[in-house]
Amino acid sequence: MGHAGPIAGREREIGELTAFVAAAEGRALVLRGEPGVGKSALLGVAAERAADLGQRVVRAAGVEAEAGLAFAGLHQLLHPLLADAGALEPATRAAFDxxxxxxxxxxxxxxxxxxxxxxxxxxxxxxxxxxxxxDDAHWLDPQSAEVARFIARRLSGHAVHMAVGTRADTPSPWDGAGLPELTVPPLSAEASARLLNTTSPGLTAPVRRRILDEASGNPLALLELPAAAGPADGPELPLSRRLERLYGDRIAGLGRAERAELLRAALDGTGALPGRARRPLRAVDDVTDHYAGIIPSLDAPPVLIGHSFGGLIAQKLLGKGLARAAVAVDPAQIKGVRALPPAQLRAGFPVLGNPANRKRSVSLTPAQFRFGFGNALEPAESDALHERFTIPSPGRPLFEAAFAAFTRHSPAEVATRNPDRGPLLLISGQADHTVPDVVTRAAYKLYGDSPAVTELKQFPDRGHSLTVDHGWRAVAEYALDWLDRQGIQGHDTAHA
Ligand SMILES: Nc1ncnc2c1ncn2[C@@H]1O[C@H](COP(=O)(O)OP(=O)(O)OP(=O)(O)O)[C@@H](O)[C@H]1O
Ligand SMILES: [Mg+2]
Known part of the structure; x- marks a missing residue:
């Protein structure tokens, strides 16, 4: 599959695999690592070593499409050996038949x-x-995996070794199987540089640095990003098909909070800030930093009111002690919120569901808008809002967001424990599909340890459009009254 050049780095892993295949005692070894990190490449090395020693090698790989076919994996593995089955007891042979x-x-x-x-x-x-x-044992059908685990624990006494490759980020029957494991970590900086230099000589220094930075030791990324980077030091590194699948899979394997963050980015178009397309999740930090830079020049600390992603940013600024108070309306998920209700997934699906969207500008259709934003409205009002407010935003940042989500701290982090911050009002439209009520409630809970004022106000029957649809006034008035109760008058204070 793809590149078959010399292996960079991996001295420790190759040493361990060489000893593993040469050992007289049979046993199993599970190689575990992130997609593209080089599990298959290392299994290839193990197979070569075994062949050098005159051993017989039988290879099989789990196939996603066959994960539902009982015993498909076992069949693959045993097929080359079944010729010997004639010598088995008839009852044993019958089991295979x-x-x-x-x-x-x-x-x-x-x-x-x-x-x-x-x-x-x-x-x-x-x-x-x-x-x-x-290989790809995370995709073995469960029946084959069960049998494979059974034999993996009983190889001592046989001249049989079994090497298993499985992804670290995909739940698999090999998790907690109690078998010896070899973790395959990202390549060292030195090995990464060596691999990039041999496979892509002649890159300009900035492109080279950026690829090393973005690849974070992932060999697949080191091999494929240069081809995708194009001639110039362009504004973004597009993703090749396999990389795209890699990160697409990673979206599926992401923690709920990160996934929700991507969905937010998809829906709010936050990823689409001009010139920031490459690192959409950084955009949250960039916007936060931008405001944090402006606030000190104001006469008084502002009251911050934000909706959706704006609500996340308002909380971040409040947590940093930069605001007098904040109102976060159906705010994007802050780090630590684990809920990810099905409706929220569906709301993000129009963008994430189709890999082709990385190349397109994505605009929600009226029906998608009705689900994600206007579900609590009459269809006519939802469609009118859609007409007025939806703008196409690039889908690509979302896919690249998956990339950023792996190597960087979550920008959704909020200082929820700051005891000295100003009061915070969280508003939840309880019919919101995009930021469901449970998400806002979970955020509210995260502030539970703080002695600072935090209040949750729920509006039943209101969706994600609550700040712009016919009912906006009720939300605005509640927020102003609440500020009043905090001793903050709306009319004589600087607003942000
Ligand atoms: N140490 C290395 N030196 C050089 N090339 C490598 C190294 N490790 C992996 N590669 C190459 O990087 C690419 C990705 O590696 P590989 O296919 O082994 O990853 P993987 O961990 O099996 O990924 P997946 O989980 O998707 O199966 C391949 O083209 C492989 O040849
Ligand atoms: Mg592989």
């Missing part, structure tokens, strides 16, 4: 099948030792 669909009958238990597989492996490794390689 049934699970591989060559005869009908009561399927054997995982244990019976596991024992049958061990018998077959013993037979197949009678003359020369055997190395089984199971």
């Amino acid at each position: 049934i699970v591989f669909g060559r005869s009908t009958g009561e399927p054997p238990s995982a244990m019976t099948l596991g024992v049958a597989v061990l018998d077959l492996l013993a037979l197949a490794s009678g003359d020369v030792p055997l190395l089984l390689v199971a």
Whole structure:
């Protein structure tokens, strides 16, 4: 698959794999690491070493599309060995015939099948030792994985080694399997530089630096970003197909808060700030810093009122002690909020759901807008708001956001424990699909330890459009009354 040049770095891992295949005692080893980090490459090295030692190597890989096919993975792994099955006990052979669909009958238990597989492996490794390689094992169908785990623990006494590759960020049957593991970390800075220099000589210094920075030791990124970077030191590094899939998968594997953050970025178009397209999540910090730079020049600390992403930024500034008070209306998820209700996922889906969106400007259709923003309104009002407020924003930043989310601190971090900050009002439209009530409530809870004033006001039957639809006045008046109660008069104070 792709690049097959010399391996950069990995002295420790290769040493360990060499010892593993050479050991007289059979055993299993699980290689675990992030997508593109080089698990398959290392499994390839292990296979080469085993072949050099005269061993027989059988390779199989989990296939996402076959994850639902019972025993598909096991079939792949055992198929080359089944020629030896003739020498097995008839009952043992029958077990294979049934699970591989060559005869009908009561399927054997995982244990019976596991024992049958061990018998077959013993037979197949009678003359020369055997190395089984199971790559992408996170995609093995559960039935095969169960049997594979069973045999993986019972290889001692056989001349059989089993090397398993699995992704660190994808839940898999190999998590907590209690098997010996070899973690495959990102490449060192030195090995990264060496790999980039040999595979992409002649890059300009700034492009080279940026690729090293963005790749963060991921070999796949080091190999593919240069091709994507184009001739000039352009404003963004587009993603190749495999990288895109890599980060697409990572979106799926992200923590809920980060995922929600991406959804927010998608919906609010925050990722689309001019000149900031490459690092949309940084945009939150950039905007926050921008305001933080302006605030000291005001006569008095401002009252900050923000909606959605604006609500997140208002909280960040308040947490830094820069505001007199803040009102956050259906605010984007702050770090630490774990809820991710299905409606919120669906609200973000118009952009994230289609990889082609990285190349396009994405505009919500009226129906999508109605779901994400105008669900509490009559369709006619929602459509009118859609007409008035929706602007297309690039989809690409969202995909690149996934990239940034891996290597950087979450910009959604808010100082929730600052005891000296001004009062905070969180407003929740309880029908909001984009920032569901549970998300705002969870944010409210995060402030629970702070002695500073925090209040939650819920408006039933209001959606994400609550600040711009026919009901805006009720929200605005509540906020002003609340400020009044905090001793802050709306009319004689500087507003932001
Ligand atoms: N240490 C290395 N030196 C040089 N090239 C490498 C190194 N590690 C990996 N590569 C190359 O980087 C690319 C990605 O590596 P690989 O396919 O092994 O990743 P992976 O961890 O198996 O990813 P996935 O989880 O997607 O299967 C491949 O082209 C591989 O040849
Ligand atoms: Mg791989």
